[in-house]
Amino acid sequence: MAGHLGLLKFAILQIFLAGLSECQLFPGAVFSFEGDHCFDHSGLSGICRPIERCPHALEQLRNGGRPTTCSFIGYEPIVCCPTSNSHRPPGPSRRPGCSRYEQLCPKFSPVIVGGIKARPAEFPHMAAIGYGPEGDINWSCGGSLISDKYVLTAAHCLHSRSGPPRWVLLGSELLRETVGWSPNAKRGQTHPVIKRIPHPGYHPPAKYNDIALLEMGPATEHNVLSTLSQHVHPACLPLDDDYNRRSAIATGWGRGDSGGPLQVVKRKDCMYSILGVTSFGKLCAFANSPSVYTKVSEYIPWIESI
Template sequence: MGSSSFVRLLLVMAVAATSTAAEKAIGDACEGEGGAQGTCRPIADCPAAHHAVRLGARPANCFYDGFTPVVCCPGAAPGASPPAPAPAAGAFERVATRKCSKYGEAVFRHEISPLVSHPVKLDQCALNRLSFIPQHEIAQANEFPHVALLGYGDEKTPSWECGGSLISERFVLTSANCISSGKGIPKIVRLGERDLNTTDEINEHEDYKVAKAILHPEFENGVLYNDIALLRLAKDVAFTASIRPACLHTQKDIQAQRTIISGWGPGDWTIHEISTQLRKANMPIRATEDCKKAFKTLATTNRLANGIEEDTMVCAGTERGKQDGCMGDAGGPLQVPLSSPYCMYSVVGVYSFGKGTCVAPFVYTRVSHFVPWIESVVWPNEK
């Protein structure tokens, strides 16, 4: 939303919004929509109010401080859980966890508004919190700002054949098979893309040259274990509404009501065709035993000699085996939406392999197992 539209909505609020209670002060308890409890805060300090305004709603007002609306702020976006408590003094916090919080700040941009004396935080969130996503649905603008396309061959006319996830200012997470399967090292990473056939003002993609490809040290060409890699970009990425990193899942357990795939490809790294539009679908986690049964024959070969390893792999896909992997190209993310930090995704898996194009279940590299290695490469000087 542009600043002029935002200001117009604030003016509407000033005329039409009603006070939740008389003679309140900043910091007082208040009651918002549906009886939800909150705290009176200036609208510039309430991300949830910005989220409501973007959707055309009117946040409940406490009062006006001059021309500045003071709203009943729930402290989180609609549908989000309360922020997790800060670690106790002396408690260990992973570098990846700290970076997740830092990158969450890029959800907002700061603009000067004539209605307030200090910069206003404008919410750029486009995360869809609906619990069900129809199969093959096209992603909304800016909905997956971390999703990357990997381009091979000529830099001016690259062949887009793999996906990935931006995880920092300089690094993209992907599959090792996207680098060692005969494609060679990708030359270009494209970020902020949603439709390869169009250019619009909402999604302005950017291309970044690849400076270095880093395979996991225990990955072996032709083998499906440790199928994870990092691409170091030639320069830092400028974060925008369309481009910002995702978080890394740091716990083995995936305690999420839903997981989502988003990508461009057919879901099998041996297939060289992609969709021209970024797509998404629900992708439920399956029991490891389901993948052990599905890949029993492959486990007799050198490619999967030890079978499915639960510590390093995630089994996912619908029970019915519908074509829910077609949007998840090689190297692309299996992710969960977070409630805190606000409007962020956590990448729980990197697409590795399946039985065939669009046939569930699928196997993803379990990101949490590889977080120590990722941290050592991406943030080597931080502890």
């Protein structure tokens, strides 16, 4: 009997390993370990357990699915096993929030951008992340407004030679006019950063879990814009829609684009969904070389728990 169990376990392990992507096995990944709390791909809470002790994971494999991996003990997968009272973490519902922001959409239909200048209000969620003191701000990363006070960006943008990010600029499509300027000098909304929240699994120099949130304070006193409008309003987090074969748009100012969004637009309601956060590439805009984005849908339970 033990021999049969060993063969079954070996067969399951073979199937499981064959289904893993190269990235999941790459050295330097940040893992959770047996007994740790976790969230699976669907957002259900669970405990990291050996795969042979998780009936839910074994059933997923039999049905062609892929369990959420926590780590390995030798060659044995430790998976996120939903508990009997599994729940998704509390947080704002994505769809009702997006419905509120749809009312702020401009009256033109956005177009796919392929290396051309964006129109005013075309990407109202686009944020620039600033470093340095007031009066000499250096805008070196991008981000996406996802609520009235949070900006989604890359975790590596929380560290720079100029220190941590101190400012968020919203509502300005011409960054070159704002390099080195005071928050009170130009149009747009400049918000101070009051809290920086990296993903707990981000451990540089590894590039895994390269995602973070910035909490903004109120806009500086003399800005023209101070509320959500056609020029400034949040994008959506990915819903349960199927984005396969959809054309995605990457936006930025051509310098300091890390942390910026990879997005798709729903033409019927003009709302953007943020699919990815710009993480890294091979040099800067290197020809015929891919860019790498952090997949936002994998981190929604964490985002909504903040």
